[in-house]
Amino acid sequence: MIPDHLPHRIWQELARATQDRHHGWRTPVLATVGADQQPNARTVVLRQAREPVGELAFFTDGRSPKVAELQAQPQAVLVFWSARLRWQLRVAARCEVLTDGPEVDTAWARVGQSAAAGDYLTAQPPGQPWAEGELEPVPASTGAHHLAVVRARVQTMDWLALGLDGQHRRARIEGQALTWLTP
Template sequence: MKIHLQTPEEIRPQIWKELGRASLDRHHEWRTPVLASADADGLPDARTVVLRQVDAVAGRLTFYTDSRSPKVAQLQAQASAMLVFWSARLSWQLRLRVACSVITSGPEVDALWQGVKQSAAAGDYLSPLPPGAVLPSGSGTADAAEVKVPAPTHSFAVLRAQVLQMDWLELSRDGHRRAQLSASTWEWLTP
């Protein structure tokens, strides 16, 4: 169903509503946005991430990651990043300028890990090899018997993205519309 919004006062809550839905519905198009950061050479590095939690009041999104992932080092060196979402159903593109923080230990990480460790995804955070490591065989999977690195207890980490600015674009046969929204201001932009 196509939603036609008239004002940023309507756009902002609808964006947060869709983000909230995406965090709960694995089939929602916004469930897997692209997170773009800068690598050590200042070059763009982008990857798909899975949206896990949304706090509209705080303006914050939560993702899970392996603490050994290159994106963790990138975001610890430069917290600024961009999230890009696309919904064909709504004909909306959403770009979020965010400030990221990575939490690798503590009660919150422990509590979230308790839920994850019971799922099939637990293996992603228990691998003896970090993401992007070359595998010792051509099998495509990290066989623990072949890997000579001790497995960590877990490498689960929480990635928080504080939304600083939203850039919303609606594509329509009747004319495209674009708005830029921050915590307290908004303006219409040329699409």
């Protein structure tokens, strides 16, 4: 791997993951600081990877606990693993939650037509105590969705490649600057 090419290769794979449901990097784990100041983490779907601006994005319910966590502490980590590439990527990012505006409208135009639309139309916020039969999604036609777009501005990346021969490689990437590390 030529060092100069690695950051671009990583962004290429991130972009592929937004298109390919089977890409290992499609579903990273998002780690945040919880309201109780304890670590918290969950899986999300990677929806955008924009190399020119160094941003990733995922969608969520604007009422979900992770949104409150990110609003209180925008610093987060996304962890990706691809078994095919044998690459782990840890991304430190600063997150911004968008609950309205053109980006959210564009995202809803996409998600609103899909099977996932119902996830963003529930009357009750995610994470509430729930009894079977209580939760009725409001009709999509009201437009009352709760989709939020979370933009994650990438600060640093920690890339680890597991070699089949036991020769692992690791690099820290900040913008276009790359530093090789001992794995």
